Ligand code: ADP
């Protein structure tokens with residue numbers, strides 16, 4: 001399924017559409033930096049993870065970290081992308097107080113990864129494929145700290161030299177929902193692969209948003225602006241909404257969009273001009289003379305390909321075909337690898353396979369619902385997969401009804417105890433003894449002779465009343481199916 005409908009923005013002169021391309025900087029999970037052996041732990045004491053290379057001491061030479069290269073290739077394979085067996089590091093020259101080299105080592109004409117794609121999961125089960133233009137490796141810069149003392153700026157070089165992958169998309173997105181879906185999917189893929197932790201709050205995944213607008217039906221692109229400093233998916237959506245409207249108003253008032261870099265101001269909910277857009281030639285890119293071109297062979301790529309995990313799209317497909325789940329349920333489960341694993345552990349219990357749909361309901365609606373309410377991750381679940389499976393078993397073999405199961409589940413969340421222990425202690429086992437149910441049915445009939453007459457006179461709706469009365473008397477424990485059968489037998 002694909003969507004063809006794009007969101008349309010109304011203007012004074014007609015309808016407009018948005019064109020969006022994203023550049024994501026993803027910090028690679030490695031022990032060491034791209035060209036030095038310094039550590040990369042988040043939150044370390046400032047300047048405690050800086051080698052002489054990172055501090056750009058004269059005469060220091062960069063040495064490529066093979067793990068960073070592997071991670072980039074791994075990510076490229078996860079993005080179904082072309083892996084370039086030969087790529088070149090280039091110097092991108094610019095001045096920043098927290099960039100002691102005076103240039104950033106990046107890749108320019110020859111990136112390590114070429115064209116790929118990401119499939120977006122959109123509301124209603126629709127999908128859209130967004131092209132990946134390229135992925136290249138580069139060094140991160142340091143960080144300027146302005147907060148400690150208003151009269152001084154400090155520089156922390158811990159981040160200097162950390163490996164980043166810049167992942168550039170084609171301008172294939174058409175609205176804030178697309179951009180959000182892209183970032184969620186990219187983050188999921190990176191996390192499945194173990195190449196980036198995807199944590200936007202800690203800055204290990206950062207996003208620049210390129211956006212332009214054009215009249216619906218126009219097949220040329222408009223002039224774009226690039227918005228920086230957008231640190232959450234929500235902020236990306238807000239920045240797109242704001243920026244599209246700004247550009248439309250500007251054009252309709254007779255102005256023109258100038259290509260520039262803008263800054264998202266989260267406090268005021270606006271973008272503002274930061275600097276004119278620099279062109280590639282401003283950076284004076286040239287191949288870094290300290291580094292040889294990066295070359296590897298098929299065996300290197302094949303070994304990495306052989307170690308790839310099942311990725312979200314494939315897992316979703318398998319959950320639909322193998323377990324018969326709806327695309328929606330499968331999508332929710334595979335969004336995080338740990339959640340998908342948890343679900344599969346519930347279905348494939350120690351004693352064999354459980355009903356996959358029943359398990360999906362309990363995992364998604366009840367467990368994820370409860371965890372989300374408390375802001376907890378799956379690995380903080382007070383109920384283990386085997387325990388939830390135990391509850392599902394009690395429902396499946398009619399020991400308890402679905403309604404009682406919710407009570408038991410609430411108690412499990414509180415206490416972390418097994419379902420069976422709770423059911424035994426509270427005497428919640430479902431009554432399946434027909435004699436016992438018949439006794440209750442007889443009592444209800446005896447007490448409601450008038451209603452029985454009405455029912456038998458044609459007021460069919462009253463059947464539910466009798467069922468309700470019997471359930472109430474049994475404290476919710478009578479097996480509903482038996483109650484129905486016995487009642488039918490007695491009052492017709
Ligand atoms: P730069 O380094 O100049 O930002 P890149 O090639 O790294 O250029 O990235 C350009 C980004 O802008 C890509 O994500 C691309 O999809 C997007 N883009 C290009 N043209 C447009 C446009 N007219 N409207 C919106 N996005 C665009």
Ligand code: MG
Nearest residue numbers: 023166168208
């Ligand atoms: Mg760029």
